[in-house]
Amino acid sequence: MTADFPRNTPSPQDVQAMDKAHHLHPWTNFGPFEEKGAxxxxxxxxxxxxxxxxxxxxxxxxxxxxxxxGLGRREMAEAIADQVTRLAFSNTFVDTTNEPAALLAAKLASLAPGDLNRVHFTTSGSAAVDTAYRMVHYYQTAMGRPEKTQVIARDYSYHGSTYISQSVGKRPGDRVPFFRYQETGIHHLTAPNPYRAPDGMDEAAFCDWLVAEFEAKLAEIGPEKVGGFFAEPIQASGGVIVPPEGYLQRMAAICRQHDILFVADEVVTAFGRLGHWFASEAEFGIQPDMITCAKGLTSGYLPLGALIFSDRIWQAMAADGARWFTSGFTYSGHPVACAAALKNIEIIEREDxxxxxxxxxxxxxxxxxxxxxxxxxxxxxxxxxxxxxxxxxxxxxxxxxxxxxxxxxxxxxxxxxxxxxxxxxxxxxxxxxxxxxxxxxxxxxxxxxxxxxxxxxxxxxxxxxxxx
Known part of the structure; x- marks a missing residue:
C-alpha cells in the first residue's frame, strides 16, 4: 500500500505515525514500539x-x-558538501581508488600502532569484524595452515550484527531463538569481568583463572586449529567490562606463541573514547595483528568502518601474486565518507x-x-x-x-x-x-x-x- 504522505511539512505526530507504520528499527522491541512508537x-x-x-x-x-x-559541525558539512560536488562516488574495486580513500588509509596507518600499515574500508564496524574473520581464514590458509581457521571470543562480547560478527559476539540479549548463529568453529571464553569473578576471587587470581581457561580451551580444540582471537579492549555493549590488569597482555602472548591472530575490536574504543587514537597499545600495552574500527572514525557524520592490519598479514596474503582477496563492498572507500573521516580526525587533532x-x-x-x-x-x-x-x-x-x-x-x-x-x-x-x-x-x-x-x-x- 502506498503511504499517504502529508502535502505540507509533516508534523511531529505525522512523522511518528509514519515511522510506527513502516520502520523496522534495529533491535525493535515489538510490544513497546507498537504501543508508543519512537x-x-x-x-x-x-x-x-x-x-x-x-x-x-x-x-x-x-x-x-x-x-x-559533537553534532552540528559546519566544517564537517562543508567538507562533505565539497567532496559531493567534486566526486560523489567512485568505486575502489581491484585497481581504482580516489584521493580521500588513499589519504585516509595513509593517515590511519600513521596513527595505528606498530606495523598496522594496511587498511581495508568497510561500511560499518560489523562489516569490519566480518572481514577480519574472513582474513583470519585467508591468512592462515596462505601460510599453509588451512585447518587453522577456528576462532575464540568471549561471553558478553559484542562484535556486530552481521551473521558472522553476531556469531563471534555472545551478548545474551542478542541471542534470540528466532535466529540461528554460526556455532561450528567459533568458541567463547568467560567474560573478564572482575565484578562477577567466581568464588570471590581477587583480580589477580581471576586473571590467572582466565588465562588458564584460554590455555585449556586451546588444548581442547587443538592450537593447530585456532586461527584468531577476537577481543574488545573494553567490552562495550556487554557492560563496559574492563579486564583485570595484565589480562590482555597475557592473552596476546599466548596468541603469539601459537600463531593465533589477535583481532582487537576497537569499534568503540578507537578515536578518543579512552583518550587515544587506539586503545590496544596506548591503554593496555598490546600490539594486535588487526584492529577493527568505525563509529568515532567519522564521529557518526557518515557510515564508515575499517579493518587495519599488519604488513606481515599483507605479505603472506600477497605472496602468490595470482591470488585475489574476494571481499569488499560497493561503498568501500566511499570518497565522501573518507573525506568526512579526514576532517573529523583533523578536528580531533586541532582541538586536542x-x-x-x-x-x-x-x-x-x-x-x-x-x-x-x-x-x-x-x-x-x-x-x-x-x-x-x-x-x-x-x-x-x-x-x-x-x-x-x-x-x-x-x-x-x-x-x-x-x-x-x-x-x-x-x-x-x-x-x-x-x-x-x-x-x-x-x-x-x-x-x-x-x-x-x-x-x-x-x-x-x-x-x-x-x-x-
Missing part, C-alpha cells in the same frame, strides 16, 4: 539533541558510542580532543564512581568517557533485581524526563559522551543521574521491592 529527533548541536517537539536532551550516550566531536577526553574523563570517572554510595548501585566501572553503572538488588551479594522490573530502562526513562539521555542495557546504564564534554557537563550529568537513580529506588521500595 521518539523523533530533529536537531543536534554539540552534546545536545532536540526532539521534534522542541524538547532538549543532553546526549550522554554519544549517539551510539560515536558522536565524538584526546587530551580533553583524558582530563575531563578523569573527572567523569570520579563523579560516576561516587554513585556507588547509592543503595542500588553495585558498581560503577569503565575508563574516561566510557562508563557503566551496574544496578543491583543487594550490594553485599551482588544479586540482581528481577529482570521484569527492567531497572535500566526505568532509570533511563526517568533521566529522559529530566533532559538527560543514558543508555539502558538490562540492569545496566552506560554512557559514552562526546569528547567535547566539559567539567560543567560532568557535574550536570552526575547530579541528574543520581536524582534519577534515587527516584527509581524510592519507587521500587514503594512497590514492595527489597533493596539490600
Amino acid at each position: 521518539l523523533v529527533m530533529s536537531r543536534g548541536e554539540g552534546c545536545w539533541l532536540w526532539d521534534a517537539g522542541g524538547r532538549r536532551y543532553f546526549d550522554a550516550i554519544g549517539g551510539m558510542w560515536c558522536t565524538n566531536i 580532543l584526546l587530551g580533553n577526553a583524558t582530563r575531563v574523563g578523569a573527572l567523569f570517572e570520579a563523579r560516576m564512581k561516587a554513585l556507588e554510595a547509592l543503595p542500588m548501585v553495585g558498581q560503577v566501572r569503565g575508563r574516561k568517557l566510557m562508563i557503566c553503572v551496574e544496578n543491583v538488588a543487594d550490594k553485599a551479594t551482588r544479586a540482581l533485581l528481577p529482570e521484569d522490573l527492567d531497572v535500566g530502562t526505568r532509570i533511563a526513562d526517568t533521566c529522559e524526563a529530566m533532559g538527560l539521555m543514558v543508555r539502558p542495557l538490562g540492569h545496566l546504564n552506560v554512557m559514552s559522551p562526546p569528547l567535547t564534554l566539559t567539567a560543567a557537563d560532568v557535574g550536570m550529568v552526575g547530579d541528574t543521574l543520581e536524582r534519577a537513580i534515587r527516584q527509581v529506588a524510592d519507587d521500587l521500595v514503594r512497590e514492595g521491592v527489597k533493596l539490600g
Whole structure:
C-alpha cells in the first residue's frame, strides 16, 4: 500500500505515525514500539539533541558510542558538501581508488600502532569484524595452515550484527531463538569481568583463572586449529567490562606463541573514547595483528568502518601474486565518507580532543564512581568517557533485581524526563559522551543521574521491592 504522505511539512505526530507504520528499527522491541512508537529527533548541536517537539536532551550516550566531536559541525558539512560536488562516488574495486580513500588509509596507518600499515574500508564496524574473520581464514590458509581457521571470543562480547560478527559476539540479549548463529568453529571464553569473578576471587587470581581457561580451551580444540582471537579492549555493549590488569597482555602472548591472530575490536574504543587514537597499545600495552574500527572514525557524520592490519598479514596474503582477496563492498572507500573521516580526525587533532577526553574523563570517572554510595548501585566501572553503572538488588551479594522490573530502562526513562539521555542495557546504564564534554557537563550529568537513580529506588521500595 502506498503511504499517504502529508502535502505540507509533516508534523511531529505525522512523522511518528509514519515511522510506527513502516520502520523496522534495529533491535525493535515489538510490544513497546507498537504501543508508543519512537521518539523523533530533529536537531543536534554539540552534546545536545532536540526532539521534534522542541524538547532538549543532553546526549550522554554519544549517539551510539560515536558522536565524538559533537553534532552540528559546519566544517564537517562543508567538507562533505565539497567532496559531493567534486566526486560523489567512485568505486575502489581491484585497481581504482580516489584521493580521500588513499589519504585516509595513509593517515590511519600513521596513527595505528606498530606495523598496522594496511587498511581495508568497510561500511560499518560489523562489516569490519566480518572481514577480519574472513582474513583470519585467508591468512592462515596462505601460510599453509588451512585447518587453522577456528576462532575464540568471549561471553558478553559484542562484535556486530552481521551473521558472522553476531556469531563471534555472545551478548545474551542478542541471542534470540528466532535466529540461528554460526556455532561450528567459533568458541567463547568467560567474560573478564572482575565484578562477577567466581568464588570471590581477587583480580589477580581471576586473571590467572582466565588465562588458564584460554590455555585449556586451546588444548581442547587443538592450537593447530585456532586461527584468531577476537577481543574488545573494553567490552562495550556487554557492560563496559574492563579486564583485570595484565589480562590482555597475557592473552596476546599466548596468541603469539601459537600463531593465533589477535583481532582487537576497537569499534568503540578507537578515536578518543579512552583518550587515544587506539586503545590496544596506548591503554593496555598490546600490539594486535588487526584492529577493527568505525563509529568515532567519522564521529557518526557518515557510515564508515575499517579493518587495519599488519604488513606481515599483507605479505603472506600477497605472496602468490595470482591470488585475489574476494571481499569488499560497493561503498568501500566511499570518497565522501573518507573525506568526512579526514576532517573529523583533523578536528580531533586541532582541538586536542584526546587530551580533553583524558582530563575531563578523569573527572567523569570520579563523579560516576561516587554513585556507588547509592543503595542500588553495585558498581560503577569503565575508563574516561566510557562508563557503566551496574544496578543491583543487594550490594553485599551482588544479586540482581528481577529482570521484569527492567531497572535500566526505568532509570533511563526517568533521566529522559529530566533532559538527560543514558543508555539502558538490562540492569545496566552506560554512557559514552562526546569528547567535547566539559567539567560543567560532568557535574550536570552526575547530579541528574543520581536524582534519577534515587527516584527509581524510592519507587521500587514503594512497590514492595527489597533493596539490600
